[in-house]
Amino acid sequence: MQDLIVIGGSYAGMAAALQLARARRKVLMIDAGQRRNRFAGHSYGFLGQDGRDPAQIWTEARAQLAAYPGVTWLQDSATHASGAKDAFTVTTAGGAEFTGRRILLATGVTDELPPIPGLAERWGRSVFHCPYCHGYELNQGRIGVIAAGPMSFHQAQLLPEWGDVTFFTDEKLTLAPDQRQDLVQRGVTVEDTAIAAVEGDADIRLADGRVLPFAGLFTASRTRPSDPIAGTMGCAMTETGMGSQIRTDEAKQTSIPGVYACGDVARAPHSLSLAVGDGAWAGAQLHRSLVWPDD
CATH class of the missing domain: 3.50.50.60 (FAD/NAD(P)-binding domain)
Incomplete structure (x- = not known):
């Protein structure tokens, strides 16, 4: 049983996972390896990383996250998720099945040009x-x-x-x-x-x-979630001037108790800095929900 299953291992998902890892919680990262900014050679406007190759930023972030013994990384795609708070089940394209107390959707978005x-x-x-x-x-x-x-x-x-x-x-x-x-x-x-x-x-x-x-x-591209899993789970969506995104409350929880979302798939506007900040906030709120599950 994982404390958290993160679906999507880009910047927002890793930033959230880091908060749980530092609280010595068990985190499973499921990542298909399709970063939204994979087409860009440089990332600008991100304090401390300005002008760097985003692939290098991602690689270093993953290495830092992997240093925590509570984190498991799985290169795969989540195809199905079901269950309820404290008893979720996630199935992957590779046929694996995992259980977790919370789910975080950090799948990012696809640009429609x-x-x-x-x-x-x-x-x-x-x-x-x-x-x-x-x-x-x-x-x-x-x-x-x-x-x-x-x-x-x-x-x-x-x-x-x-x-x-x-x-x-x-x-x-x-x-x-x-x-x-x-x-x-x-x-x-x-x-x-x-x-x-x-x-x-x-x-x-x-x-x-x-x-x-x-x-x-x-x-101004139109965006949509890169993965349909939020829709198949029944998470409420909302339309913005930039496209469709997962609806969340102030704690980044979706309309399904125990399922959270962060990053580009759950906020607008979009940037690497904003995704990392959103992920860090979601991770802290997820940890609080594990400590005080009835709040």
Whole structure:
């Protein structure tokens, strides 16, 4: 019997597990090895780790966690979870079955990008979603913002802090006159011609044949949980301006007693720093629930 079974071994899940490990509790980490930021070569805006390869940050974090004797790491995917508080059962794709007193869902999210040829191939390299994570390195150069939905307008409003912005509505967003005027006042160029493809490093080829070069591109992806297990368990979900996420209370507990969630799958907005902080808070609250189970 594990005190905690963590489904998802990225930054938030490990940060939560660390709190339990330091309380000398038994923790099982089940991880499929698909970090959301696996496409990025550098991670910025994370105090103490600024500019480092996120894969190295993850590898070192896992090694630190593995030093605690109460932690077990399993490279596998959780396919089914059932039971109730203090008596959960989790089954993996490899056919293993485990029991635990609590479950933490830290599966992360999948980004759904606009269906523009060449965009997905550059995701995390020259196409980004967070200016705080990747804006500084563009050196105040030309920035393209590609509309994906209503949130894109706010992204276009913010990004002039980092460079000379062109906002591509791409026939996906109709700006109200006051919105268009707001962008113009911020120095944003609005381009309504449809995008044909993203080429080169960060060049946009328009449907009329023009090719516009940029230092980097941003788009507001829609997100959804990377794993369906929260839905199959019956956890309540909520919709945000960024996509679907697991609903939690202040202690990071889901609508199912004893099942918790943290990181990108349970909060917005998203960044590595916020995921780690959210995980640490979830871990502390999980430990409290084991100490005072009736609170």
